Each structure stands twice: as C-alpha cells, then as structure tokens.
Amino acid sequence: MFVRAGTACVARFGPAEAAVLNEVMLEVITLLSEGFDRDDPVIDRLFPDVYRDDPGASADLRRYTEDDLRSAKLEQAAMLLDALPVEGGEVALDEEQAEAWLRALTDVRLTLGLRLGITNDDVDIEAELDDAILRDPTSPRVGQLSVYQYLTYLQESLVGALMA
Numbered sequence: 001m002f003v004r005a006g007t008a009c010v011a012r013f014g015p016a017e018a019a020v021l022n023e024v025m026l027e028v029i030t031l032l033s034e035g036f037d038r039d040d041p042v043i044d045r046l047f048p049d050v051y052r053d054d055p056g057a058s059a060d061l062r063r064y065t066e067d068d069l070r071s072a073k074l075e076q077a078a079m080l081l082d083a084l085p086v087e088g089g090e091v092a093l094d095e096e097q098a099e100a101w102l103r104a105l106t107d108v109r110l111t112l113g114l115r116l117g118i119t120n121d122d123v124d125i126e127a128e129l130d131d132a133i134l135r136d137p138t139s140p141r142v143g144q145l146s147v148y149q150y151l152t153y154l155q156e157s158l159v160g161a162l163m164a
Contacts, residue, residue: 001157004164008092011157015088020147021154022084024108029077031111032070042114046073046107076104098162105155112148116141 002011013021037043047066049058079100083091093101 001154002161003157004161005092008094009098009158009161010090010092011154011161012090013085013088017150018084018086018088020150022081022086024112024147024151025077025081025084025104028104028108028111029074029081032074032077036070042111045110045114073103073107076100077107080104093158095162098158102155102158102162105151105158109148109151109155112144112151116144116148118148 002009004010031042032046047062047069049055050061051057079097083093083097083101085091
C-alpha cells in the first residue's frame with residue numbers, strides 16, 4: 001500500500017478503500033465531537049487515566065489536558081480526511097502528515113478493536129475472520145473484522161514507508 005517515494009509516503013486508494021477509510025474516520029470524529037461518555041470503554045482507552053492509582057489526580061490532570069488532546073485527535077482525523085481522495089486516487093504524505101495519519105489510524109483501530117473485543121495485538125485477526133466467516137459469512141462481524149484487518153495493513157505499510 002504505502003511506499004517511500006523520495007521524502008514522501010505514497011499510496012493509491014481505490015474508491016472502495018477510500019470510502020471505508022472515510023466512513024471509519026467520520027465515526028471517530030463523531031465519537032470525539034458528540035457526547036463524551038467517560039464510561040464508554042473506547043473513550044477510556046483513547047483518553048486513559050494518567051495516574052491509575054490516583055483517580056483524583058487523574059481527574060485533575062484530565063481537566064487541564066483533555067480538551068487539547070481531543071482537539072489534536074480531531075485535527076489528525078481531519079488531516080487524514082483532507083488528504084484522502086473521495087473517489088480514490090494517490091495520496092502523498094510528508095513526514096508530518098504521515099505521523100498524523102498514524103495517530104489517526106491508531107485511534108480508529110483502538111475504537112474498532114474495542115468494539116470487536118480485540119484488546120491486544122496477540123489476537124490473530126486472520127483466524128478470527130476465518131472463524132467468523134465459517135459461522136456466518138453474512139454477519140456484520142465479518143465486515144468489521146475485514147475493516148480492522150485493512151486498517152492494520154494500512155498502518156503497518158505506512159510505518160514501513162516511514163522507516164524506509
């Protein structure tokens with residue numbers, strides 16, 4: 001997907017790939033923009049307590065940092081969407097843009113992963129997907145696991161291009 005071309009990380013997106021990436025990023029933007037439910041495990045994961053043993057200190061720090069962190073996450077998602085051709089096409093990212101894309105992809109993977117019950121990188125997504133297909137190939141989980149797998153591939157290719 002992403003390859004290094006001089007100082008840029010370049011990828012070509014088909015219309016379906018662009019549509020999927022656009023949709024999941026808009027879902028994260030909606031999650032971050034609308035009601036902010038601290039009891040939602042996704043919000044808890046995207047904005048973890050800094051001091052797990054001291055909820056008061058964590059709440060105090062959160063009061064000063066959470067708005068800025070939320071704004072940064074929204075800016076990164078918007079940067080990804082701004083660079084993404086709606087009908088598909090080529091994307092060329094400089095290093096700063098590529099790093100913003102990586103952070104935005106991390107947020108969307110964490111969001112989708114938690115919704116799917118994927119809590120660590122030790123989960124074999126391919127095996128999960130094969131199992132879901134065998135149980136019910138038309139289930140929403142098959143599509144969601146496929147999207148998660150695609151996002152993982154996209155993120156890994158971008159990391160590889162940055163390191164090349």
